[in-house]
Amino acid sequence: MTLTELLLGLSLLGLMGSVGLTQGSQALADQRLEHATRLLDQGLQRARREAQRRGEPCGLHLSAAGWQPPQTGTLPPCMTVPLELPQGVRIAHNFPELLRFTANGLVLDGGTAVLSAGAHTGQRCLVMSLPLGITRLGQMRSGRCEAS
Numbered sequence: 001m002t003l004t005e006l007l008l009g010l011s012l013l014g015l016m017g018s019v020g021l022t023q024g025s026q027a028l029a030d031q032r033l034e035h036a037t038r039l040l041d042q043g044l045q046r047a048r049r050e051a052q053r054r055g056e057p058c059g060l061h062l063s064a065a066g067w068q069p070p071q072t073g074t075l076p077p078c079m080t081v082p083l084e085l086p087q088g089v090r091i092a093h094n095f096p097e098l099l100r101f102t103a104n105g106l107v108l109d110g111g112t113a114v115l116s117a118g119a120h121t122g123q124r125c126l127v128m129s130l131p132l133g134i135t136r137l138g139q140m141r142s143g144r145c146e147a148s
Contacts, residue, residue: 029117036089036115037124041135043067044107047078048133051101060099062113064091073098090116095128107133114140 040062047060047067059075061068066085069077078101085091095111102108110130116123125145127136138147 030122032086032089032117033115033122033124036085036091036117037126037137039066039083039085040113040115040126041137043079043083044128044133044135046083047099047101048105048107050078051103052105054103056103058101060101061097062091062093062095062099066091070098075100085115088117092116101133105133106131112145114145 058078059070061070067083093113100108110128113126123140138145
């Protein structure tokens with residue numbers, strides 16, 4: 001084996017390894033976004049059940065870190081322990097500052113949350129409709145949240 005052949009073989013191995021790492025990091029970002037989207041939905045369902053369990057209205061706040069007890073308002077929090085998003089996930093949303101739930105679990109506010117992660121090009125989304133608070137999870141495509 002000559003030095004040229006050895007260097008060519010090593011460079012090919014390096015190229016194949018870098019392609020594998022890129023695809024692996026893309027898959028990891030996909031999983032992180034999927035997990036974060038499910039956590040958002042889980043927080044909404046927990047808040048709904050808590051309002052029904054208590055038999056009184058409660059509120060929830062969506063921050064950059066995830067679901068939090070409300071910072072303002074007169075409603076008691078639906079959950080006292082924050083439900084945080086995974087590290088590296090960014091969120092943009094149009095939910096109000098205080099998301100309100102009625103005593104029977106109906107949602108008085110709706111909105112859309114869009115999640116992204118690092119340099120990953122894909123985005124996940126959660127849409128909550130009124131008044132039942134039905135959620136739909138999907139992927140952002142052409143500015144719309146489409147079921148995945």
